[in-house]
Amino acid sequence: MDIRIQGPGPTSPFLSAQDLFETEHDLSRPVYVRLRDDPDERTWAGHYENRHVLNISRQAASSAMARELALHEFAHMARHEQEHPSHTQSTEEVLYLALAGKSVEQRKLSHCYQIANHMKDIYADDITLEVGPGEKLLSFLESGLAMAVANRPDTPSRPGLRRLSPSADPEITAVNAAFALALAERHDLVDDEHTHRLYDLAHAAAMDAPEVDFDGFRRRFRELGRETDSSTYRKALVDATRSYVSMSDPAAD
Structure with missing residues (x-):
């Protein structure tokens, strides 16, 4: 190298x-x-x-985080050289397949690109966490999510936690939280008792966007097949895109 x-x-x-x-x-x-x-x-x-x-x-x-950031990008490079489906599949092609005949606002279209990036990151970090420790990555995921979610006065519906900024988009924040938790669970970075703070932050993000199928996205990210082919990966990305844009969105009908 x-x-x-x-x-x-x-x-x-x-x-x-x-x-x-x-x-x-x-x-x-x-x-x-x-x-x-x-x-x-x-x-x-x-x-x-x-x-x-x-x-x-x-x-x-x-x-x-410099070493971990570099290692993550080396993993993307490896996936690219392997011609892994997650790194060769055109996102534009998937959006065309998933959204044909639908009218989708630009905000959600941007979010669909983020979902595709998360799926690429899952496969890159399968390499990252194969060769390096996960403690710093877990802290990075936690701090990133904490930037969007922070303490707030108790309310009947969301006791204890709130979004840090009113400009933060709660829908994609919930998807980002699902990704962070899925990656941590996929690689056993958190225990099974749900005692890590990442669970609290992810729960708060999910509560802020009840229309998002948080558990569904968490499961999609976590259970992406370790070995996949182009057709299987394309279907997974199409399904995730359709799931996101169809949630309580009349414009997508």
Whole structure:
């Protein structure tokens, strides 16, 4: 595995992630790490015929999660080289199949892309958690969900918890919570007694969006087949998309 870091910045997180990744996997194409100045730049991977590119801000590269972020993106690169259905299936094709004849608002269309990304992340993190520990990822999932859900004064319907920001979309927050909990359960990062705070946060998110089939999405994400083919994966994504846009949405009828 060939890593080429471009620009000044820390190198140890990427080399440490490489060491973990290479215990079980390898990449045939070189990885160019591009360190960006923008602290709000999200971490993402680009895939090309002769290379992969890991884009990450210098701030993220210096954070406590840097190694885990790099490892996650290496896993996406591996899935891409494997031509795994989750990374070759066109999201646009799935949306066309799932939503043909329906009128869907732009907000929910954006959410459908997020659902597709979650399904890709499930398969990438099957690799991430095969080669690396899960404690930091669990904390990352918890803190991310806590950004949308926080303490509130007791009310009869939602005692104890509320959305952090009124601008946070409760529907996709509930789906995000289902993904976080499903990933944790899929890899036994939480115990069976439901005592971890992630359960409380996920429950609060689900209560904020009762129209979302939280348990259904949690089950869909958690039980995605470890081995899948293009047809099976396409059907799973089509079904998830239809389930989301059909919930209490007259525009989708």
